Amino acid sequence: MKGPKKSGGFQSMALSFPILKGILKRGYKIPTPIQRKTIPLALEGRDIVAMARTGSGKTACFLIPLFEKLKTRQTKTGARALILSPTRELALQTLKFIKELGRFTGLKAVVILGGDSMDNQFSIIHENPDIIVATPGRFVHICIEMDLKLKNVEYVVFDEADRLFEMGFGEQIQEIVNRLPETRQTLLFSATLPKILVDFAKAGLNDPVLLRLDVESKLPEGLMLSFITCRPEEKLAVLLCLLKRIIKPDSQTIIFAETMHHVEYIHQILDKANISNTFIYSNLDPCARKINAAKFQTGKVKVLIVTDVAARGIDIPYLDYVINFNFPAKSKLFVHRVGRCARAGRVGTAYNIVSSDEYPYLLDLHLFLGRPLTIMPSTGSIENVESAVGKMPQSMIEEELGELINWHNSSTDLTNMQRVCNNAYQRYVRSRPGASTESVKRIKELCINEAGILPQYSDVSPTAADIISKMKSYRPKGTIFEIGTKANSVDYQVMKTKRIFHKENIFNFHKKIEDRKTEEVNMTSKNLPKKINLPSSSAEEINAAFSTVIVPKKRSGDDLYKISKKKKTHTKRDEEYYIPYSAPDKHTEEGLAVNTFATEADKAQMDLMADNEDSQHLQKQLKKWDRKKKKMVTIDRDPKAKKIRTESGVWIPATYKTNRYNMWKEKSKVDENDNESDSEEESLQTQKLRTTANTHWARHNQKLKDKVKTKNELKKPEQILKARKLLERKRRRNGRKNSRGKGQKNHKRKH
Incomplete structure (x- = not known):
């Protein structure tokens, strides 16, 4: 049923x-x-x-x-x-x-x-x-x-x-x-x-x-998040690991990069790796952008590399994965990027490759989403593995890294592109908005670099992974004076006696470090969710006046940080002993002063006046170096120069108003556009009259009327030329007839 x-x-x-x-x-x-x-x-x-x-x-x-x-x-x-x-x-x-x-x-x-x-x-x-x-x-x-x-x-x-x-x-x-x-x-x-x-x-x-509606949830329900930490030079290797080993070959993936140079560089690398891909960025030709987007949407290509031009609004059906090659500086931009997949109830995964300079932005994102930042421990396991921050096995990365080094050694184009990308990234970092100061401070305490391997990537045998992690975390107990020296040497003996003397202090120091680490882990697991709880706002529709609805202030994580900072830095001022920077009657003294330095300096000015009008005009103008012309050019100081005023009273650049439309009208012969509707009505009336005029004489009279109308109308240039040609032909014919008639008359006279 x-x-x-x-x-x-x-x-x-x-x-x-x-x-x-x-x-x-x-x-x-x-x-x-x-x-x-x-x-x-x-x-x-x-x-x-x-x-x-x-x-x-x-x-x-x-x-x-x-x-x-x-x-x-x-x-x-x-x-x-x-x-x-x-x-x-x-x-x-x-x-x-x-x-x-x-x-x-x-x-x-x-x-x-x-x-x-x-x-x-x-x-x-x-x-x-x-x-x-x-x-x-x-x-x-x-x-x-x-x-x-x-x-x-x-x-x-x-x-x-x-x-x-x-x-x-x-x-x-x-x-x-x-x-x-x-x-x-x-x-x-x-x-x-x-x-x-x-x-x-x-x-x-x-x-x-x-x-x-649904504003508070921010991320779709079916979206899985994965945060992979690595060194900046290993990002490409991690990307290749994801595309080759983790992501299925028949699924659609979008890779987000920060600059157009990164997009082209990744495109070249994926071509070398035989992964079918295409790309979109803002400076690309509009036709190429359209073609590349169509390739991906129709499924001919499975990987699309883009900048943030495609981060919002574009709906790609059945998109499975999103990869953030560069972690976004703004949390809202992250939401829009990963929102390309898991749309309309579908399931998707967002992989985020994060390097050390992007860790504060990662913490800002978790504060924005209201989620705890869970770091994968090097040993043991945690409950919430889905959105945990961790690493890939180093052996996987090293394998792809070796292949990348070989490609760069054999191709000058790739090495040049790599250099361009490094320069572009430095420029991008300068313009990138900074993370919150509290996140920058707290990220140093969290020790994300010591995160363990995420279980979904641990296809390497556990013994090998343990050996690699132990090798990385190994610190020799002896100093440089003790390693590689004989037991009976003076240096070794001095360091040995010194170590025995400070044995208790060294033990206490190491114990203190371990206690601090455990305390930090407990703090992050217990206290962090309490601090980043964002006040929930109602998701119901509001039909009242717009101004009263929009204003409710929502405290984000940054606001909570600011409030706590204000509370910490707030100090009481002792009015009895406080000495201000300026006197309380400073402004009255300045107003009553007669000969102050400021007034005298305003009076002391030197005017170099020009002799004639041309030099006065040049004096008002500003010079600027023009790269194309390779000379100094003058710039008018008038703020309304090279601007036009629209009907609404706004001053906009004069480049908006060119003569292109008039040129197009002349070319396409649509000068009388305003009278189009009138001419259509007239044509309809004539058709009606023609349908009513059934008799021979009625049709004949209608044709005569139409001829009179056409004579009175304005003619197009083609019609005028045609009429002139017809007149010329008539004149030639008449000329020939006249010459023949004269010849015949002369012939008769002779006879």
């Missing part, structure tokens, strides 16, 4: 048939929690700010109400919906979703991205699409070039809104918003809620609803 069908599906949302058909064809059956809450509110026409973890189905949340609002295709009104995405990959993915979910609606969607042909984009917008999916930079450029009004836009979506502002698109977004009508419906979808986004929502949204 089959049980009753689950209620609360897409059928209960009162969607129209074409939209429901597209949803069911796509394979969606039961809405996710964020979809169940967001779609009904969006269908009511409310402005929404929705927050949910990655992979929870946010794209369908704004596409289903969009289709329901626009209903059918309209050719004359222009764009009625606008979706802004931070990256081109996310924009292309959204377009793909629109085509799949809305294929029965007949709506036309286009994508406008940086790096594509502007001429093609001009013609796309002239076709009056219903939905525009765009990146903010290029869309602002198109808006200013074409002077788009966007007055018909009813529905606006800011996908990954926090990322849009993080990438520096604030100015462009503001310009786009100023062009949109006030009656629009706006939806913001974001993983985090920074202050700039709150201010934007207050100003740009009308009585918005904030939905916070």
Whole structure:
């Protein structure tokens, strides 16, 4: 017996048939929690700010109400919906979703991205699409070039809104918003809620609803974490061990690296190792990025190497593994990276290769997630092995390291690329945000370097592993004066008597170190979870005013550290004996002073005035060395130089307004675009008249009227040339006829 069908599906949302058909064809059956809450509110026409973890189905949340609002295709009104995405990959993915979910609606969607042909984009917008999916930079450029009004836009979506502002698109977004009508419906979808986004929502949204679902869980339920420690020079060897021995060859894997140079270097190494792979980074050609992403999504290639350009928003179906080659400096970035796998209830694993300079960030991450940092002991076992920090067997790493050294010795390209990567990493470390000071202090006490081998990687025999660990931890008891010397030598005898004299102190010192280690282990296992417990916030929807909802302050681990630090450093000031740096009446004395050094220095100035206007103008200008021209060039000090003022009153760079659109109009002969609708109506009227005019004379009169109309109309250059050619032919014919007639008359006269 089959049980009753689950209620609360897409059928209960009162969607129209074409939209429901597209949803069911796509394979969606039961809405996710964020979809169940967001779609009904969006269908009511409310402005929404929705927050949910990655992979929870946010794209369908704004596409289903969009289709329901626009209903059918309209050719004359222009764009009625606008979706802004931070990256081109996310924009292309959204377009793909629109085509799949809305294929029965007949709506036309286009994508406008940086790096594509502007001429093609001009013609796309002239076709009056219903939905525009765009990146903010290029869309602002198109808006200013074409002077788009966007007055018909009813529905606006800011996908990954926090990322849009993080990438520096604030100015462009503001310009786009100023062009949109006030009656629009706006939806913001974001993983985090920074202050700039709150201010934007207050100003740009009308009585918005904030939905916070699954934010506290941060990581998907089916995600397994593994933290592998190693030396920086062993990272590539650990990566090859993971890809060759641990990860299955038929599973899809994403590798995250910090710079584009690291991406290219890893790509070359994997090619040498005969592992099929492809790569994506921001400086790559847009066509190449599209091709490489398609290769991985279709499963032709199993490994994709990327920078953080692919860390957010991109949904790769059935992704099994994520590898962090460089550990991310920001905990939120880690969440978005590993959130690419274990999406929509699936299972996945995230491997993290961590070197010594990244240990403080590892502790920051555990504080952010509210999890205890469990270090694998060198001997024995622990209960929670899943997210423990440990090592790989050294024999596994040494084998791959030897192969890597051989490749580098035989290939100059690899050695050069390795040098470039080292320089790029040094540059990256300078710009990397620092870890919290408390984490830097505490990481020295935790002794992560002494972590044991993780059980899932211990395929080496236990005797060999024990020998390697003992060799690494071995410290000889004798000093340099005792090793390799004879027993009857003076040095040996002196050190022996000294050792006997201090025997008790040495024993007590070693005992103290052991006691400290055991105490630290107990502290980390017992006290650490208590310190990093983050206060839980309610995951229920809030339908009240947006400003009252967003403000609740959540104390993160960093805030707890700051509070404890403040409490520690707080000291009482003894007012009786305290001597301040400046006198209490300092400002009054400065105001009443007549001849102070500051006032005299302000008066003492030397003006070197120019003799003529040209030299005065040159004096105002600033010189700067131009690398391309290889000479000093002048820079105008005016802040509004090389800028134009838009209709909204914002000053933007003048490079946005070029003459490309006018050139395209001349080339494609679409000067009279404004009268297109009128001409269409006229053509419809003439067709009606032709259908009514059935008789011979009625049709003849209609043709004459059409000829008169065409004479009065403005002609195109091709028509003018054609008319001139026809006139020239007529003149030639008339000339020949006249010459023949004259010849015949002369011949008659002679006779």
